[in-house]
Amino acid sequence: MVLEASVKHAALCEAISPWIDPIELNSEKAKSLKEDFKKHIEPDKNFGILGPSHIERITSHIESYENNPNAISFRMLLVTLATDEDQLNRNDLDIPNAISHPVTGYPGWTILSTENQSKILEFANDFVLKVVPGRNAIERLQAGIITIPEIPGYKAIELLYLRVPQAIEDFLSTVWEEWAPVVVSYPDYGNVESQELQKELIRIAHQKAPISIAASISEIVRLENERYGRISILDKIRNIHDNSIDDALVKHLKDQSMKLESMDKILEYLLKHDVIVFPVRPYWTKRV
Secondary structure, three states: OHHHHHHHOHHHHHHHHHHHOOOOOOOHHHHHHHHHHHHHHOOOOOOOOOOOOHHHHHHHHHHHHHHOOOHHHHHHHHHHHHOOHHHHHOOOOOHHHHHHOOHHHOHHHHOOOHHHHHHHHHHHHHHHHHOOOOOOHHHHHHOOOOOOOHHHHHHHHHHHHHHOHHHHHOOOHHHHHHHHHHHHHOOOOOOHHHHHHHHHHHHHHHHHOHHHHHHHHHHHHHHHHHHHOOOOHHHHOOOOOOHHHHHHHHHHHOOOOOOHHHHHHHHHHHHHOOOOEEEEOOEEEEOO
16 A cells, blocks of 8 residues: 555655665665674674673682682682673672582683682682681571571582592691581582582591581481471481480480471481480480
8 A cells, every 4th residue: 555655645655765666686785785784683792791701700809809808708709600601791690509519510610720729729728717607507507598608618618628638637626626517517409419528528527526516416406306397417427426426316306396207317317326225205215
């Protein structure tokens, strides 16, 4: 209808002529339209680059920690390492990856120079030695709070174990006594490699600070039973055992608030380690 009307109306014909007039294949007009079209279909080389590159961001956080070593700057360094470049460009920090996977598997770790990896290992060692976990670290970790300094502290211990295991072997017992509650209570985020690493770190912590580990296990049993009516901590400690752990668990069997499912788990652990208990109503007693 528009084409028919344009035959009778000069103004309309002039208005639509750019769309309907024939264009010769190799004419200047054709070349001009082709260039315009290419601008639309070819992505801008700068599209999506919202800031510094991944390595530049990591280097910036390394310098930040060097200038002002603290829990916040170390945590930001780890989160930046854990986030890939596309996510960083969208300002989408990959906190789940940071807390659930080993540092050596972070996207940023794999692109670092040996020099910068060594710096971060020094930071990790420095962090563990200088930061003291809070008294309520177990409760905060069990509650899933991820902004606390115990999170980067645990990742620091994990990283040292993977790259310079002698460093954590050389920690004084007092350091292990402080960090043992964090090592044993760090949440399980479902990554199999991290689960196995934690069991090994718990084994080492138990060697270095057995009393602290036993007390921590006891506290976690209490919290898990209270919150969930069942306990999972004993799955993490199947490879460690001593009388302090036995005594702590037997005391929980005497606790009238202990749910049946929790008691079953405790009995399973004790029996696996040949600890015989028998009921004396309303309590359970360890047979010596």
